[in-house]
Amino acid sequence: MKKNTYNTDGLSAEDRALxxxxxxxxxxxxxxxxxxxxxxxxxxxxxxxxxLNGRNYNGMNSIVLMLMQEKNGWQTSRYATFDRIVSLNFTKDKDGNKAAVDENGNKLPRVGINKGEKSTPVMLTTFTCVHKETKEHIKYDDYKQLTQDERNNYNVYPKLQVYNVFNLDQTNLKEARPEMYQKFKDEAVGQSLRTTEGMVDFPALDAMIEKDLYVCPIKPIHGDNAYYSISKDEIVIPEKAQFIDGESFYSNLLHEMSHASGSENRLNRLVSGSTFGSESYAKEELVAELTAALVSSQYGMEKHVKSDSAAYLKSWLDSLKEDPNFIKTSLMDVKRSSSFISQRLDAVAQRLERDGWEADFSDIREKNKAFTPVFGNKAERPTVSNQENQSTQEQTKPQVQHEEVAARSTEQPRFHR
Known part of the structure; x- marks a missing residue:
C-alpha cells in the first residue's frame, strides 16, 4: 500500500512531528x-x-512511542535524546566529566546510536512565568504552589518544544551495558492483570464502581449496551460476567469513562447536539478509544477496537489524510482524558494499598464530585498571557471548575455502545 506522505518543505519542527x-x-x-x-x-x-530517568511520557507522546515500538519490534520501553545517550559514557564528580568505568576501574565500552537509526519526535510544553510588575521569573512548579490571587500577578507563556528521541534498541546498549539493557528489557514486560482464568482484577476500578469514586456514577446492569449518558451524567455498562473476560469489561468501561471526562463541566470536549455518525462524534470516539487503550496498556491490558467504533475507522483515516493537524487536537484531548482518569485511579489505588478495601474514601469522593481538572489541585490551569498563539490557546483553554446539575430539561444524545 502506498505510504502517505506530506510536503515537508519549510515546515516547522512541530509540523514535521505532527x-x-x-x-x-x-x-x-x-x-x-x-x-x-x-x-x-x-x-x-x-x-x-x-x-532514562524513569519519567513517563505524556499521553500524546506515549501513543506515538508505543506505535513506534510496536512497528519496529523494539524490546524496551525506554527512550532518550542523543545527548542523554552520549552522557552514559561519562560520570560527573567535583573535577568535572570523566569516562565511565566499571567497579574495577576499567573504562566501559562506548554507548552510541546505531548507524542508520532515525529518531522519533516528541513534543513538550514548557511554561515561562513572569511577574507582571517586577518582571521576575519563577519556575512553573513554584507558580503552581501559589494561591489563585498570587497567580493573578503573573503572566504565563507556554512554549511547545520538539525533542528527538531514540529507543534503547536503536543503540548498542545491549552490547556495551548488557546488565543495564537487560534490566530495561525485563521491565518492558509490564504489569499484567490477567489471571489463569482469563479474567482480571482491577481493585482501583472495582472500588470506583462500588464506592462511587468516579466523577459520575458507574452502573453495571444486566443488558446489552454500554454508554455514557450526558443528560443523566452516568455510565451504564453490562455486568462483568456478560463480557468474554474481565479485560474486555474494564477496557470498555475506560472508554465510557473517557466520554464522561469530556462533559461540559469537566474537560468540555463533548459537542452539544452532536449526532451519531457526525464528524465531531467520530472524533470523540477516537479520543475515547485511544484513551482506553492508553490507560489499559498502563495496567498490562489490551484494548480492542469496539465493534461499533470500527465503523469510524474510515472516517478517522479520511480526517488524518485531509488534515494532519487533526491528530494534534485529537491526541491533546487523549492526553488530558487519560491523565484525568489515571490520576483518579492512582489516588484510589494508593488509598487501597495503604488502608485496604474498607478505607475512608470520603475525601476522594468529595474532590471528584466537586471536580478539579487535576486531582488534588485547585485551579491547575495557569492564567496565560494574551501574547500566546492560537494553537497554544487551544491547549490551555480554561475549563469550567464548578459542579453543574447533570439533569437537563432537554434530552441530549447519549454515547451508546
Whole structure:
C-alpha cells in the first residue's frame, strides 16, 4: 500500500512531528481496517514509554512511542535524546566529566546510536512565568504552589518544544551495558492483570464502581449496551460476567469513562447536539478509544477496537489524510482524558494499598464530585498571557471548575455502545 506522505518543505519542527504522528496513526488504522479485532497496542507494548530517568511520557507522546515500538519490534520501553545517550559514557564528580568505568576501574565500552537509526519526535510544553510588575521569573512548579490571587500577578507563556528521541534498541546498549539493557528489557514486560482464568482484577476500578469514586456514577446492569449518558451524567455498562473476560469489561468501561471526562463541566470536549455518525462524534470516539487503550496498556491490558467504533475507522483515516493537524487536537484531548482518569485511579489505588478495601474514601469522593481538572489541585490551569498563539490557546483553554446539575430539561444524545 502506498505510504502517505506530506510536503515537508519549510515546515516547522512541530509540523514535521505532527506529520510523523499522522502517518503512524494512518498506518495503524489501515491495519485495523484489515482486522479490526486486533488490539490498539499489542502485548509487546505492555508498559508506557519512559525516559532514562524513569519519567513517563505524556499521553500524546506515549501513543506515538508505543506505535513506534510496536512497528519496529523494539524490546524496551525506554527512550532518550542523543545527548542523554552520549552522557552514559561519562560520570560527573567535583573535577568535572570523566569516562565511565566499571567497579574495577576499567573504562566501559562506548554507548552510541546505531548507524542508520532515525529518531522519533516528541513534543513538550514548557511554561515561562513572569511577574507582571517586577518582571521576575519563577519556575512553573513554584507558580503552581501559589494561591489563585498570587497567580493573578503573573503572566504565563507556554512554549511547545520538539525533542528527538531514540529507543534503547536503536543503540548498542545491549552490547556495551548488557546488565543495564537487560534490566530495561525485563521491565518492558509490564504489569499484567490477567489471571489463569482469563479474567482480571482491577481493585482501583472495582472500588470506583462500588464506592462511587468516579466523577459520575458507574452502573453495571444486566443488558446489552454500554454508554455514557450526558443528560443523566452516568455510565451504564453490562455486568462483568456478560463480557468474554474481565479485560474486555474494564477496557470498555475506560472508554465510557473517557466520554464522561469530556462533559461540559469537566474537560468540555463533548459537542452539544452532536449526532451519531457526525464528524465531531467520530472524533470523540477516537479520543475515547485511544484513551482506553492508553490507560489499559498502563495496567498490562489490551484494548480492542469496539465493534461499533470500527465503523469510524474510515472516517478517522479520511480526517488524518485531509488534515494532519487533526491528530494534534485529537491526541491533546487523549492526553488530558487519560491523565484525568489515571490520576483518579492512582489516588484510589494508593488509598487501597495503604488502608485496604474498607478505607475512608470520603475525601476522594468529595474532590471528584466537586471536580478539579487535576486531582488534588485547585485551579491547575495557569492564567496565560494574551501574547500566546492560537494553537497554544487551544491547549490551555480554561475549563469550567464548578459542579453543574447533570439533569437537563432537554434530552441530549447519549454515547451508546
Amino acid at each position: 506529520n510523523t504522528f499522522a502517518e503512524l496513526m494512518i498506518e495503524k488504522i489501515r491495519n485495523l481496517q484489515e482486522d479490526w479485532k486486533k488490539p490498539w497496542f499489542s502485548p509487546q507494548v505492555a508498559q508506557l514509554p519512559k525516559n
